[in-house]
Amino acid sequence: MNQIPAIIRVFAYLSLLTVGGGMAAFPEMKVLTVDVHKWVTFQQLIHLYSVGQMAPGPNMMMIVAIGQWAGGMLGAVAALIAFFGPTAVLAFVVARGWKKLEKWPWRTSIQQGLAPVSIGLLLAGCFTMAKGAISDVETAAIAVGVLLILMRYKINPALLVLGGAVIGVISFMPK
């Protein structure tokens, strides 16, 4: 069955929800890619997202992997264009217009108002993911450990995610 139109629809829609960061769209992404279209399982979605945090560049490139699973090479390209196209056009238009709006008093209001909402969306996405990713004392300890280390020290987060892999192999391998 040809999944390309569905891939384009889903990822173009998701792209418009990524206010504040990719995680903001995660709850919707779970519903659409897992429950509705069944392209991936919830565990697979969590795994792909997490592995994606170790890749360089924009941190939602895991959508390429989902597109590839759902529709092959063409699916991957479709997901990529659908996910980055609409917001790119929007940013471009705003880049042209924003300077002219400098004197518009609501400009500051919009920025100030969207800040708490976008942070809330990130947090909501984080909780959605935690439901699948934090399943026992060990996983909770890893998450809290990473949080504390990042709050305390300037260290590259990708290294900590990689460290999670090492701890995972040590703690969760069946004996």
Place this chain on the structure above:
Amino acid sequence: MSETGAKRALERAADAATASGGKASASAEVSIGQIFLEFLIIGATSFGGVVPYLRGSLVTKRHWIDDKEFVEMLSISQSLPGLNATNMAILVGEKLHGAKGSIAALIGICLPGAVLMYIVGMFYRVHGDHVWVTAALKGVAAAAVGLILSTVMGLSKTSLAGKFDFVFMALTVIAVNQLHLGVPRTLVVVGILAILFHRPRKDEKKGATL
């Protein structure tokens, strides 16, 4: 001081040239190839978050934009849908070389990660159920949760002002996770409430520019 002044004037001249639609004088302009290459390098090396790499490359190394512009573009990027990394690529590309600059920057910053995740996706599809992969990914996913939480903490410190912002943040989380309103409806409802709360007041006429 005078040096930056001169640079600004030069940039303004370049902007004006681009805006007037003519082929701008090549001397002041950054070429499409240079833009693509620089963003490709950022896209291939920015492990653990793009923003510091963008700053290091565009502000410190290339002097394509100054620090003030960088912060302003970043705040625009954060208010818009889209990832910071790609929105910044569009904004900087547009400033340097119009629409073509935006496209070059966007493709450059996306390409390395996209190719990598394509390969990772195929690998995971075949080997994803091996015991050691499952064990490693369990740890990776838990670490990623910690990472997102730290991003949330960092952003809260820099961009939340006052108690009410925490209320709006909490409302957003409750609407998505407890009431299952969905992200779009939450964004519209709580977003409008928060924007109205931060509406322009008469007494602070010359609104503090962020």
